[in-house]
Amino acid sequence: RIMRPDDANIAGNVHGGTILKMIEEAGAIISTRHCNSQAGEACVAALARVERTDFLSPVCIGEVANVSAEITYTSRHSVEVQVNVMSENILTGAKKVTNKATLWYVPLSLKNVNKVLEVPPIQYARKEQEDEGKKRYEEQKLDRLETKQRNGDVIFPVINPEPHTVGYSQSSLIHLVGPSDCTLLGFVHGGVTMKLMDEVAGIVAARHCKTNIVTASVDAINFHEKIKKGSVITISGRMTFTSNKSMEIEVFVDADPFVDESRERYRAVSAFFTYVSLSKEGKPLPVPQLLTETEDEKRRFEEGKGRYLQTKAKRQAQVQQAAR
Amino acid sequence: RIMRPDDANIAGNVHGGTILKMIEEAGAIISTRHCNSQAGEACVAALARVERTDFLSPVCIGEVANVSAEITYTSRHSVEVQVNVMSENILTGAKKVTNKATLWYVPLSLKNVNKVLEVPPIQYARKEQEDEGKKRYEEQKLDRLETKQRNGDVIFPVINPEPHTVGYSQSSLIHLVGPSDCTLLGFVHGGVTMKLMDEVAGIVAARHCKTNIVTASVDAINFHEKIKKGSVITISGRMTFTSNKSMEIEVFVDADPFVDESRERYRAVSAFFTYVSLSKEGKPLPVPQLLTETEDEKRRFEEGKGRYLQTKAKRQAQVQQAAR
């Protein structure tokens, strides 16, 4: 579809969140279709996890985004979908790969939302494809367990913060979940949540560096808990790490099902977003260093540095492998 | 209402699809009101057909669109509505007729969506009005039958197409039908479908000629089948004909009620859109000729030429009549 002014920031770059939302919609359609392809109980595929994805090149207003999706692995209760996004300038015909994402979906019964149904198996062209898929499946399962434990953290507001401290740029947003945000089951689309997360992360990044910023990558996101229609969700973001040219922002999503008094507020999702600052010509700009004050902030900065160096090393390995 | 940036292309011209959506909403309101004006079963008017309409002048961001609607004929089970759109520049006070459209609605029972109710008759000022309305009614009924038969065609993707061939510009878009797309009965508003059709046709046109394009006219559109909430719709477009300064694009809408296993994917709507290419000053530009390759493409080109010449002849006849 054509990118509109509302999809983009004032410099004309389409928000990473808009792209994530399109990716998730494509994934939800293909996996819901697959899970209903055999006779049996009707179901809707719900997003369980998005693997780490890089935004390779910015998309602009007026360009067309082409989204294609393919099922690459099925376990008994989950579907792995690979989604590719190409941006196309329809005036020049130029096409660029924007990003490639891997998503995991779980089929939930239309009659009983708490019941996970079985996934019809797909056919693999080669045996290795199945084995590699199984390996990816086991890896993401482990990672899901891990993040579940990390999930207790809360962001406290800071009064009169100094520029470039964590408190200075931290932001939070509340959103009342409406019908258009939801699937047929009455739960928020994963893509809607990711779009709001990107919005908050972008505000944190812009408050820190006061320039035009774009999403560079998103770490793996796990969707631990469903969010029901009518809930209020609070999306909070704080900066955790800065390198010379990038900022890492941690984002939490908390749901408050306040028409349903039996449940307390709970953490539904958390993730790390990385942003870069761009000049008017689209070149990366240096970023002011994050000033850490408390012990926790210093620890998170070091953890962020670890993730940054790990990603950098991985990317260099890939480049070397490609060059061989 | 005031036209916003999201209603328009990057040159600031409001999408034909936005106008069609407003027209349809006005028509749905007036015909639903009329069909419920007598005691009896409550109903919602569903769009059955839009007659051919020309976009006489482009509307720009910031202008106000004034939509007025009037019931001009009623048969036993259908309502004909005439809708006029005027664009008004509230800064200069200038008003222009944007287009005039004729729509046909059918009242569906609120309790049983498959039941068509009776329409209360309207009063005609003169007997001739009734006779002319009846003639229009019979004509559109015939045309509806005809297009129903044409509806089997499918668009296949082409690998590495040459510029200006049919395969080069053909495009398709998928959309998951959400609650705000639907009427009280849980079926997609005709206006929502038309807006998506215009979006795809616009992408096809822009890919072909790589310039700023606007909707010039829409051929009669027949809504053969309702589309249910939760369906996935695929809107596909391909170019069928080019004259020196216009492009004709055929658009198909296929619905996939994929949570409802009892139904296969089906063709819900099809239509022809005509686009022109505009320079920065708003003057029509020459359009590259469509290169046809297969026998089918050549046949469709000739059919398109037929429609083009027929419309041209009709318009000249009208001009001459007006000049007399």
Add this chain to the structure above:
Amino acid sequence: RIMRPDDANIAGNVHGGTILKMIEEAGAIISTRHCNSQAGEACVAALARVERTDFLSPVCIGEVANVSAEITYTSRHSVEVQVNVMSENILTGAKKVTNKATLWYVPLSLKNVNKVLEVPPIQYARKEQEDEGKKRYEEQKLDRLETKQRNGDVIFPVINPEPHTVGYSQSSLIHLVGPSDCTLLGFVHGGVTMKLMDEVAGIVAARHCKTNIVTASVDAINFHEKIKKGSVITISGRMTFTSNKSMEIEVFVDADPFVDESRERYRAVSAFFTYVSLSKEGKPLPVPQLLTETEDEKRRFEEGKGRYLQTKAKRQAQVQQAAR
């Protein structure tokens, strides 16, 4: 236009903010048209103030809102517009007055947004109309000055608040101002701001009483400062007063023009919203009393009580006058 699921809460009642947004759009159209009706510099009318308005009856999904607007007074630099909203159930034909609002607009030059232009005078049918308009003009001018002084207050977050205290329900929302939120001048439409204010106030009310709530009235709202495209706005709400069946919520709008480093964050708007809690049958429910803790909270509660009693007295006087 027809009210959609996205315009309403989960009980199907249309948000007061949606109505306020429609009212403001109608007012902006009629006053921009009027101010450009004479030769001279082109201008856009900007909302300066909305008078207190009551929501007389809730509007539901599927109903049509009819908005009509009329200019009732002009001073040298401002326009008073009276807007009426009728909701119409197009199935039954039933019409109800939803609310009547009075708005004040100021024409700003299209070339220089800081220049207020002169308003062409309107013709009055009777001399008294002009005198009464002038009286309303002077009154609102006074009130505008007063609220400007109140505007320094800030909402501080509270850690682990008790139920039914002020801290328990207070909420805030951030929003990045996009192109569709703005007028031709690149400043936020007053209606967009009011819609967000109603959203926050509604969340505060729902958090307090955990039931279905609807907007009952909005006190006069003054728009002291324009908000520029690309700004981040923070909308914060806190409960100030509860009667047996109503809640008063104070809402602040702060703008952060963070791409424009020369300006600090500033208070753009503030207002009081009153909500009632409704049962499933649409009957008003008792509201839990607000627990005030600090001196400031007690003072604000008393002030809210004053406003509540004053409004009640005024309404009774009107009823008696009407009964005579």
